[in-house]
Amino acid sequence: MRRTLFEGLTRRPLTEAPPRVGDEMLAELASQLDRTARRRLGRSLSIREVDAGSCNGCELEINALNNAFYDLERFGLRFVASPRHADVLLVTGPVTKNMREALERTYRATPDPKWVVAVGDCAVDGGMFSGSYAVTGGVSKVVPVDLHIHGCPPAPMEILKGLISLLDAQTADRP
C-alpha cells in the first residue's frame, strides 16, 4: 500500500482539463436560473441521481464522473445520498410507470431552488421504449426539466459539460 500511495504523490495527476461548454446548453439554462438562486448557491451544487427506468448504461457513465480522469468534485459538484440535500436531480431513463411516483416524491423532497437534468436519450422522450404500456415517455412528462443531455449513454465528458454549464449559468451575470 505504501508504494501505491507514494506513487500517487510523485506521479502527475490523470485528471483532464475541464471541457468547454457549448452556447446551446447555456442558452437552454439561462432563462431558468433566477438571480436569487444564484446568490444563494454560489458556485457549488449537490446532485441526487435518480434512475427512473434506465438500462444502467447512464448510471455507469455518471459513476465514471467520480473517477480520477473526470474528478467531478473539483468543480464543486458532488453526489449526495438524499434528495433533501440536493440542488440538482439528475434523472435517467424513460420514467417507467412503476418509478413515476418515486420520482415525483423525490422531486417534492428536494428543497427549492432546484433543477432537473434529464440524462440520456430515453430520458428525453422515452427513446426506444416510448409507446410501451409501462413507460410514461420522458422525464418532462413527470417533472419540469431544466436541461437535457443527449446520448445513449452520454459519455462522461458530455455529462460534465452539462453540469458545468449549470454552474456557469449561475455565475454568468451575478450582481
Place this chain on the structure above:
Amino acid sequence: MPAIVDTIEGRRIEDHRPWPRLLVTQETWRKIADEIAAGRATLLGLWANAGELYVVHMAFVDQGSTTIAVVSLECPDKTFPSVGAVHPPAIRLERTVHSLYGLRPISAPDPRPWLDLGFWNVKYPLGSRAPASDVRPSYGFLPVEGESLHQIPVGPVHAGIIEPGHFRFTASGETVVRLEERLGYLHKGIETLMMGATVERATKLAARTSGDSTVAYGIAFAHAVESALQMKVPPRAQYLRALMAELERLANHFGDIGAICNDASFALMNAHCGILRELVLRAAAACFGHRLMMDRVVPGGVATDLRPDGLTLLKDALKQFRRRFPRLVELYDNTASLQDRTVSTGIVSGELAQQFGASGYVGRASGRDCDARKSPGYAPYDDLDFAVPVMTAGDVNARVWVRIREVEQSLALVEQIIERLPDGRVAIALNGGTGEGLGFAESFRGDVLVAVRVEGRRVARCHLRDPSWFQWPLLEAAIEGNIVADFPLCNKSFNCSYSGHDL
C-alpha cells in the same frame, strides 16, 4: 444414462434450433419439474407466450451435461401445473408469467404479483390487456414473528448511483433476520416492444436490456436469431464479439472490485480500479467507436470492424493492466481491515447455488463449475485457452477472488484474440427466413438466455432471461444473520441487474 429429453414423449417443433423443443402434456410437464426438483436437471428459464393459444415454456439442462431442451405446454384454460411448488427457483418466474399473461400456476406457493406494482393501467399486458382498476392492491410482505423485531424499508430510490429496487429488512438489533426483495420498478415492457419489431430494432432493444451487459445481450440475441435462421457467422466477427465481450467483462470486474472495497470503506482500491475501468472503456471507444460497445454486435456478425489505431491503444492498456492489477490484488490480499469485512460475510451455500442454478461469480464462488463459454460453449471460445475459476467459500471474499481470477483469464483471452484475429468479412446479411432459436452468452454476471421466433426479418416473440433471476433470491439468503451495515457490501458483491431482471 439417456438424456431426460429422450425419455419423454412430446411433439417435436421442427424449426426450433439448435436444441429440441417439445410440445408436452401436463403429466410430462410435471415429470420434468420433478426431475429438476430432484437435481437431475437445472432450470434455465420459464416463460410464456400468447398466440392462438397460451403456451408456457421451460428450458432446462441435464445435470453434468450440455443436453439442453425446451418443453412447451399449451394452456387452453389459462392454467398450468406450478413448477415453483416443487422447485422454489421457479416461483418468481411463474409470478411474472401470471402478472404479464394472466396464466395461473396451479398450487403455486406464492400467488402475489411480480413486476406488476399496480401502476400500468392495464392488467396482464401480454395477455387479456384488460383495463386495471384505479385502486392499487396492497402488497403483503412475508410475515415475520418474534420479539423486538423492527423493519427497515429501503428504496426504490437508493443512496448511491445505482438502480432502483425495494428491500424490506427485518432486523433484530443489528442482525438481519429476513430480507425480502421487491423488484419491477424498471419494467419497461421490452418483450412487448419486441413483438413485431424489425430484427434491427429488436437488436437495439436487446442491447438496452441491461446496459452493463450490452455486448453479452447482443451476442445472446444474435446467437438466437442466427440459430433460428441457420446463419453462419464469419470467423472474424466471432473473434471481434469475443474481444468486446472480454473488454466488457474486464470493465465491469475492475469497476466492481473497486466498488466492493469502497463499500467496505476502502476508497483507495476504488480510485485505482476506477482508473483501470476507464482505460478499458477508452480502449473500447478507440477500437469500436462506443465506450460500452452498444449496438456493435448484430445478428450476422458485428456492426463495425476494429479500427486499426484502436489496437495500439488496446495494447498499451493491456500493458498497464498487467503492471498495475497484480499490485492491487496484493493490496486487497494484504489489507487486514478489508479482509475483516469480506471474509465470512454473506455466505451462499453450495447447495443453494446448485439448486438455483446460479451462474457467474455468484455460482462459481459457491462451487458451481459453470460458464456458458464452455458449456454449452460457442465460437470462438472453443479455439481459445482459458480456465473457469471456482471457489467454495461462497462469501464476499470468494466472489471478489473469482472476479480477480476472471480478470486474469480475460486479459489472457484478449491477448490471444489480438494474436489470432482472422481476416475476412465481419458480417453477413439476414436471410429473411422463419424459425425459432435459443441463444446463450456469458455476461460478466453469468449466462444470458434468449429465446426468439423470427418471421421474415421481424421478431414475432422474444424472451430475454437475465442471470440475475437465479441470483437475486440467493442475496436474501446470503444476508441472513449478517449485520445491516454489511448489506451494501453483500449486494455489491452480487451486483445483480435490476434492469435486466425487470425487463
